[in-house]
Amino acid sequence: xxxxxxxxxxxxxxxxxxxxxxxxxxxxxxxxxxxxxxxxxxxxxxxxxxxxxxxxxxxxxxxxxxxxxxxxxxxxxxxxxxxxxxxxxxxxxxxxxxxxxxxxxxxxxxxxxxxxxxxxxxxxxxxxxxxxxxxxxxxxxxxxxxxxxxxxxxxxxxxxxxxxxxxxxxxxxxxxxxxxxxxxxxxxxxxxxxxxxxxxxxxxxxxxxxxxxxxxxxxxxxxxxxxxx
Numbered sequence: 554x555x556x557x558x559x560x561x562x563x564x565x566x567x568x569x570x571x572x573x574x575x576x577x578x579x580x581x582x583x584x585x586x587x588x589x590x591x592x593x594x595x596x597x598x599x600x601x602x603x604x605x606x607x608x609x610x611x612x613x614x615x616x617x618x619x620x621x622x623x624x625x626x627x628x629x630x631x632x633x634x635x636x637x638x639x640x641x642x643x644x645x646x647x648x649x650x651x652x653x654x655x656x657x658x659x660x661x662x663x664x665x666x667x668x669x670x671x672x673x674x675x676x677x678x679x680x681x682x683x684x685x686x687x688x689x690x691x692x693x694x695x696x697x698x699x700x701x702x703x704x705x706x707x708x709x710x711x712x713x714x715x716x717x718x719x720x721x722x723x724x725x726x727x728x729x730x731x732x733x734x735x736x737x738x739x740x741x742x743x744x745x746x747x748x749x750x751x752x753x754x755x756x757x758x759x760x761x762x763x764x765x766x767x768x769x770x771x772x773x774x775x776x777x778x779x780x781x782x
Contacts, residue, residue, distance in 0.1 A: 647697055
């Protein structure tokens with residue numbers, strides 16, 4: 554399998570690079586794409602940077618230049634669903650933008666004109682990643698991940714998101730952009746996020762403390778997924 558992996562931050566990319574062989578790096582638009590092997594799989598690893606624009610640009614280049622069979626966006630997120638704890642994993646079933654508002658023109662909150670409200674992750678790969686999570690004994694949830702160019706760090710921000718998306722489990726800054734690009738390229742995708750915080754007033758402190766651990770959990774589950782393919 555030829556798999557593309559997009560991560561936002563350097564902390565989240567280190568473990569994956571350490572696990573790969575036969576490196577070849579290509580830089581496009583100031584984004585480094587590292588081609589390598591993991592077992593029998595070809596892997597293209599990209600560090601997108603933070604935010605929807607960076608993630609969407611990286612996903613576009615990855616699809617156009619490297620043509621992967623499957624794309625995973627992995628990293629950390631804030632847990633905004635009921636009962637989520639720091640360290641829990643959320644596997645995307647669908648993604649949406651929480652910071653898009655064209656409701657005055659008749660669209661639903663979060664929906665861009667010309668696009669669906671939700672971008673659906675691939676059911677087959679969701680199932681395979683669930684199996685990998687079970688093998689790793691990780692506490693995981695499946696459901697809606699929402700994205701926006703905001704760091705969610707108080708209860709009022711969570712309440713605003715939950716008013717439009719009551720079933721949202723996690724909030725981050727890249728996944729929906731990756732999902733939208735993959736949908737347009739018709740490339741199967743899944744977003745995997747590990748909770749570095751729970752979006753409250755302690756989010757910035759918890760994020761700094763747990764982001765490396767959260768990213769490592771997401772990557773380890775993905776390596777287990779590749780081991781079983």
